[in-house]
Amino acid sequence: MAKRVTDKTSSPERRSPCPVACALDVFGDRWTLLVIRDLVLGKTRFKDFAASPEGIPTNVLSERLSRLLAHGIVSQVSASEGSKHLAYRLTEKGRALLPILGAMRDWGLAWERGTRAHLGEAATIG
Amino acid sequence: MAKRVTDKTSSPERRSPCPVACALDVFGDRWTLLVIRDLVLGKTRFKDFAASPEGIPTNVLSERLSRLLAHGIVSQVSASEGSKHLAYRLTEKGRALLPILGAMRDWGLAWERGTRAHLGEAATIG
DNA sequence: TGTTTTACTTTCAAAAAACAAGTGAATCAA
């Protein structure tokens, strides 16, 4: 007899139909949006994300990248012609996160002292 | 001989001067922004946040509220005249999170099927 | 060919989250 804990068939572990809650289920943690930020800044490789100043642990990076792949937020392409290494790129769904990143950058700059944008002032993001 | 791990004097545990990283240190988790959302929706009491459909555990709610207080994002006022119960309100710094919430709601509605805004369509947030 | 780089995976201790239950002050109903 199968023990039904929750119906994860229709929508795997969605807490509510709220779009904010749903978004947080995808990227509601301390690292995911930093990977997105790096992608926006032009980084494409595992080692590049790992080299960011915040120092994401590689196991966390690995898990986050596969989650983003699973959610269709990033895709993998060949790093360069003939290369067997892979590069990560934002999909359209991933690029649609730009306004969120822009709003967060603006809030941080306005309210948290000592912050500086490596993201281009207004053009790149937001 | 004091072992200096990190200089937490100037800015306690800031990972980098990036405003996005800094913002994530404040509200980069699955719950905090849902409390902010509830505040935007007009909820002010502990029990109201706890009653939201996502079902935040009370110990987590408690911890998040004190963190938000510590960061000056919410403040406490008397729930009603003469009452000794307290109500939570967004400060200006907290209201400045509205564009982030709005951008997240828009992204969720656009890219995650089955989401619906209890937040007023465009007027309330964003 | 041997060395280095890349992109992970594994291990494991520590921290955080989830869950359940308890507590005491405040409010309310009789």
Add this chain to the structure above:
DNA sequence: TTGATTCACTTGTTTTTTGAAAGTAAAACA
């Protein structure tokens, strides 16, 4: 005024996630 109920937590306990370090295998480079 007493007793029940609500409120806002706090306290255990278990489960999950992190984070730091080390290990690994394929690819690239010399």
